[in-house]
Amino acid sequence: MEKIVIVGAGLVGSLQAIIMAKKGFKVEVFERRQDIRSANISAGRSINLALSNRGWKALELAGIKEEVEEEAIPMYARKIHDEKGDLTDQPYGLEGEAIFSVSRGGLNQLLIREADKFENVNFHFEMKCEDLDLETNELLFTDKDGKELKVKADRIIATDGAFSAVRARMQKTDRFNYQQMYLEHGYKELTIPPAEDGGFRIEKNFLHIWPRGSYMLIALPNADGSFTCTLFFPFEGKYSFESLKTKEDMLSFFKDVFPDAIEHMPTLETDYFENPTSSLVTVRCSPWNHEDKLIMMGDASHAIVPFYGQGMNSGFEDCSVFNELFEKHNGDWSKVIPEFSEKRKPDADAIADLALHNFIEMRDKVADPSFLLRKKIEKRMLEEHPNEWMPLYSQVTFSHIPYSQALAAGKKQAKIMDEIMCRADIEDKWDSQEIRDQIIALLKAQ
């Protein structure tokens, strides 16, 4: 039985462990941190996760979809809060379509529990990957006392995240392309606690956004009635983490720009000053593999910013795509590993670009009535002409169309919608068959 070493027991690593265990491999999972099942789930720096179709598909493959569904909270629309506290809804898709708020820590615990049920899976926590011999496929780990352990693997699957130790080793190999690019914005976790009766202080089944042009606040619901809020804010500049340093400045700023949020944030001061400010990185690299011996997946090979809600979903989709290739090639690693690297890389690049772009959409464009009208027209197209027009957001979120194809289709759609929005009568006629016929005509003319 071949031995597979998985480096990193995060979301993707533990899901991949289940998938490989089901195929009968001996799976050894090494994780730098302590066992999240017995640890306090690290608070203060987890953006809540929005699970959507690509993620669900992989969870189904691993046989744990139902269990996750029990905890997940559907969000059917963006709830946009303007500066006066007025609200606008922008549905994500068709009636009943939703993305699902889940807790990263809770989901990770569940995945490890499920993987650990397999006799052929072993977890090793507090084991830091220090080095890797690419010739022999031997990994060097140190435990929490600094004791060294060498582990030889038939195959290595590296799922050790955006700051991957395995990738750092790969970076030293000749002709390894690599890029890490940080945003000039950071983020900070804040909280809206449950109401006194245990209910939700703001509407439950929405992803709340306070878009403010160059920055924004968002809130995602948790099962306990609270919301995890995230402030995305410049590191430097007039309004920035650097400039808001005193309690007075910070509170006065929040009162001005997030008036209907601050009333629900009794712990704001503590949260703001005690939670860390974290940075946002996009990582791209190639190749993702070393021969047929090592493959990198998830954030290790393609970390993205969180604004399309696709970080976890793309990582989970790695697992299902990998599984499909494994089935297609009857487990021939010499085909599976290089093909996965080559096939999946353009899709990872596409969702990285889309995620960067969506930051502008979320923090700025959703506050623009013309943008919301455009989205309404696109939604009507989807309802009336589902075979001809699936909006980009739906392709990314509610379909399994490869990200790179979605991006290409989205660019074509954007051109058409630019033209449509130039019509002088668009506000009157937006929901007319005439407009939809013109869109179809433009689509056919492309």
Add this chain to the structure above:
Amino acid sequence: MEKIVIVGAGLVGSLQAIIMAKKGFKVEVFERRQDIRSANISAGRSINLALSNRGWKALELAGIKEEVEEEAIPMYARKIHDEKGDLTDQPYGLEGEAIFSVSRGGLNQLLIREADKFENVNFHFEMKCEDLDLETNELLFTDKDGKELKVKADRIIATDGAFSAVRARMQKTDRFNYQQMYLEHGYKELTIPPAEDGGFRIEKNFLHIWPRGSYMLIALPNADGSFTCTLFFPFEGKYSFESLKTKEDMLSFFKDVFPDAIEHMPTLETDYFENPTSSLVTVRCSPWNHEDKLIMMGDASHAIVPFYGQGMNSGFEDCSVFNELFEKHNGDWSKVIPEFSEKRKPDADAIADLALHNFIEMRDKVADPSFLLRKKIEKRMLEEHPNEWMPLYSQVTFSHIPYSQALAAGKKQAKIMDEIMCRADIEDKWDSQEIRDQIIALLKAQ
């Protein structure tokens, strides 16, 4: 007296040592390799260097311009060899303007010799930089026996090249942007030895190019009558390092495509099969500094491909720009170091882009009569209207205009020349005042 540690005694590091020594600092230079003054200059993987105005300026600042001039061989034009062996000249600039072929090893030896003349400069060879504490500015080196040495510096200047250890440490700091990108082409050094009488087998004062579309061979003269040739060739594909594996295939390929070169290459077979195949990387990062304590220069912060002949020149210009800022701020490090990083980065990005683009020009466009005509028109513009039109190549090579400005001006010029080249009568009228007047008019209309 402040202690400056320079990491890397390559071209930029040893030149910077001279400049800092002249200011009276205690300068400690640590180099991973052995002393190049006593070593065999590493053959088989040095692209010859083309020194031009930016490099000369820095050498003059260091007081060693005359000494370098003695060994440098002027190249006034590209000598383009077509597949039949027919030759075309394409001058680099005005009458008398040239770029200069120098040996990397020889120049490096000279720079270290000159730096070592200062009492306040010490060189430490075979010392590998293993780690760096950014809090304390303490470096950890190991010598060739693995013995550790800790060195604390007031300021660190990292000039340790494209695979910089200092940059690897910087890469782990939060919000450090980094990119390494390899070409799909590699290169291999080949040789045209001196003629039997000690003279040059092909014309001396030229940079010879055999442009062949997707690949090329070049040759630069050496003082001993030989030429250092470099084959730039795809790693993989129909004609590639991978495909040319047997002696027969290789020789038959060279006979077909480089017929007038192979007759001068008696050692081709040994050179081709024994010299290494090297890769070509572009490195970009930011910031280049850590507070006012550490600065990266040369390839360590901006390695580029060699096709504009500006790798060394841009590194040397780092030294003169740094010197200018140092004078401007009267040695106030808290201003010099951050300003250097910020000011110089856009210029490094510009020359990186220009160098990538020039590969296509050298291997492909110079074989196109229309491209050569365009260059002739631009040269006549420079001769007749020097205040209005300096071709991009001249700006980069023969001026001290910041690279980013040159790139911007070059883009405007390219648009104008595209329009001019569309004239049906361009082949007849190319050297007319009418054409030049139209160019001036287009320039003013921009």
